[in-house]
Amino acid sequence: MDINAAQVEEIVKQVLGSLSAPVTASASSSASREIPKTARVAVLTDLEKIELKEYPIPEIGDDDILVKVEGTGICGTDAHEYKRDPFGLIPVVLGHEGTGEIVKIGKNVKVDSAGKPIGLGDKIVTCMIFKDNPDITMFDLNKQNVGGADVYGLLPDDADHFKGWFADYIVIRGALGSTFFNVSDLDLDSRILIEPCAVLIHAVERAKTTGILKFNSRVVVQGCGPIGLICIAILKTMGVANIIAVDGNQGRLDFAKRLGATDSVNFQDYNGAEDMANGIAKKWDGHLADFAFQCTGSPVGHANIYKFIRNGGGLCELGFFINGGDATINPHFDICSKEITTVGSWVYTLRDYATTFDFLKSAKSIGLPLNELISDKYPLSKIDDGFKKNLAMTGLKIAIMADR
Ligand SMILES: [Zn+2]
Numbered sequence: 001m002d003i004n005a006a007q008v009e010e011i012v013k014q015v016l017g018s019l020s021a022p023v024t025a026s027a028s029s030s031a032s033r034e035i036p037k038t039a040r041v042a043v044l045t046d047l048e049k050i051e052l053k054e055y056p057i058p059e060i061g062d063d064d065i066l067v068k069v070e071g072t073g074i075c076g077t078d079a080h081e082y083k084r085d086p087f088g089l090i091p092v093v094l095g096h097e098g099t100g101e102i103v104k105i106g107k108n109v110k111v112d113s114a115g116k117p118i119g120l121g122d123k124i125v126t127c128m129i130f131k132d133n134p135d136i137t138m139f140d141l142n143k144q145n146v147g148g149a150d151v152y153g154l155l156p157d158d159a160d161h162f163k164g165w166f167a168d169y170i171v172i173r174g175a176l177g178s179t180f181f182n183v184s185d186l187d188l189d190s191r192i193l194i195e196p197c198a199v200l201i202h203a204v205e206r207a208k209t210t211g212i213l214k215f216n217s218r219v220v221v222q223g224c225g226p227i228g229l230i231c232i233a234i235l236k237t238m239g240v241a242n243i244i245a246v247d248g249n250q251g252r253l254d255f256a257k258r259l260g261a262t263d264s265v266n267f268q269d270y271n272g273a274e275d276m277a278n279g280i281a282k283k284w285d286g287h288l289a290d291f292a293f294q295c296t297g298s299p300v301g302h303a304n305i306y307k308f309i310r311n312g313g314g315l316c317e318l319g320f321f322i323n324g325g326d327a328t329i330n331p332h333f334d335i336c337s338k339e340i341t342t343v344g345s346w347v348y349t350l351r352d353y354a355t356t357f358d359f360l361k362s363a364k365s366i367g368l369p370l371n372e373l374i375s376d377k378y379p380l381s382k383i384d385d386g387f388k389k390n391l392a393m394t395g396l397k398i399a400i401m402a403d404r
Contacts, residue, residue: 035066035103039168040404041093041161042383048082050384055161062106063174067124072098072165073192073374074390074398076321077154082387089156095400096153098165099125099183099191106174113179114354123186125194126152126165126172127179129350152178166383168404179350183357189371190360192399193230197370198356200230202348203293203318204238210341212314213291218242220280220289220308221261223296223319224252226373226397229259231293233370236260237363244280244289246308259368273304280308294319299327306334313338318345379403 040052060066072095080086081094102122112118113127128151152172153164162171172180183191207213219240221228224247235243236259245256245264253264263283270276281288288310294302294317302317306329309315334340348356363370375395378386380403390398 035169039162040380041157041164041167042095042380042400043091043093043157044082044085044089045091047085047090048387050082050166050387052381052383053161057169058160058162058171060104060106060171061174062108064106065102065109065124065172065174065180066104067100067170067172068103069098069100069165069167069170069380069402070123070188071100071192071377071399071401072096073195074386074400075195079387079390080322081154083391087154089154091157092155093157093161093164093167094153095165095167096126096128096151097192097195098153098170099123099188099194100165100170100402103169109174112182113350114181116182118180118182121184122182123184123191124172124180125183125191126170127181127350127353128152128154128195129179129348129353166380166400168380168402179353181354181357186357186360187364187371189374190364193360193370193373193397194353194356196226196373196397197230197234197359198348198353199318199345200227200234201356201359202352203231203316203345204234205352206318206343206345207291207293207314207316210291210314210316210343212312212341213240215239216241217290218244218284218287220244220246220292220305221256222246222292222294222301222305222308223298224249224256225295227318228293228295229256229373229396230370231295232256232261233259233363233368234359236368237359237366242284244283246276246280255372258372259370273307276304277307289313291315297321297324299325302327303329306338306340309338309340311338312340314341314343316343316345321346373397374399377401 038054038056040054042050043053045051075097078094102120105120155163162169221231224245232243243261245253245261247253248267250266265279270279289308291314292305292309294305296319374397376389376398378400380400383400386398386400389395
């Protein structure tokens with residue numbers, strides 16, 4: 001095939017064009033980087049009461065970053081704060097599952113917490129874990145300055161105001177030593193889903209420590225809320241081929257199949273745990289699960305799941321993010337005589353957070369519709385409706401999006 005000079009020129013132009021595309025894109029968005037004098041934050045001023053308040057955007061120091069918020073997921077933690085304020089933070093600007101674009105950056109800030117270069121126009125997320133120490137998987141609100149950092153989105157409101165992601169802008173203060181990552185190579189929906197996905201990356205890492213979870217394992221995932229659904233997507237992305245999803249909602253079970261479950265069990269069709277165990281075994285030629293993930297916050301869900309696991313199998317319990325009450329099990333039949341290996345999982349490490357970025361890219365590349373986990377999007381001006389939708393538990397992940 002002959003290529004003439006004109007064609008070569010055209011190809012070079014195209015390649016250069018594609019190379020400079022991100023630059024052009026960020027240049028064209030520079031209009032949005034014209035920073036207003038004031039901006040809104042959504043302050044939780046009382047239980048179930050969020051007020052949008054307008055404040056001057058504070059000065060940005062040499063170690064600080066100003067981010068224009070694009071979108072933020074509502075976390076279970078946010079919902080608990082909204083309803084009961086268990087951490088005693090009111091008044092507070094909530095939102096820690098947020099992401100946005102850097103519109104102003106201090107001259108000392110050159111790299112993110114992973115050492116990746118960072119600059120104007122980059123998309124970032126913050127992380128509530130601030131030390132790469134496997135012993136620290138959770139911020140400690142009773143010792144707010146462990147490691148010299150604070151958690152954006154869970155800090156009481158003060159004169160600085162822009163400390164949570166439910167806002168037009170957020171200020172990342174370098175002095176606080178918080179962790180933040182350059183995630184410019186992820187699309188907006190993926191960036192909003194980073195935190196809940198990190199919880200599952202951690203759970204799967206915990207599951208792997210049992211030595212029981214293998215590529216060819218038969219795996220039960222019980223509970224198809226966002227947590228169980230993401231669990232299925234991670235297992236699928238890893239190459240685990242036999243996954244049965246368990247839930248009582250057929251719509252969620254159908255979605256579970258699109259995210260990688262090979263089969264599903266609707267507990268409404270069964271009469272108790274033994275019957276469900278038989279139903280699961282029937283789908284696997286008489287075999288029970290090698291491994292199970294318990295993703296419901298229901299004590300009955302915990303008590304039942306042992307029945308689904310074979311002798312010598314494993315269990316990861318991650319459904320009880322908060323105290324959901326006591327579960328009754330029979331230690332002889334459920335654990336001892338079956339020699340079940342159990343791990344618990346809670347939150348994630350800083351390393352899991354970084355692993356999550358790669359998982360989201362892999363999941364997208366094999367066509368898993370993870371973005372559909374975000375069932376509802378509300379503009380910041382309607383944040384109260386978003387929280388009400390979240391409390392009604394009729395959606396999956398609810399996100400609050402920029403409307404300025
Ligand atoms: Zn969260």
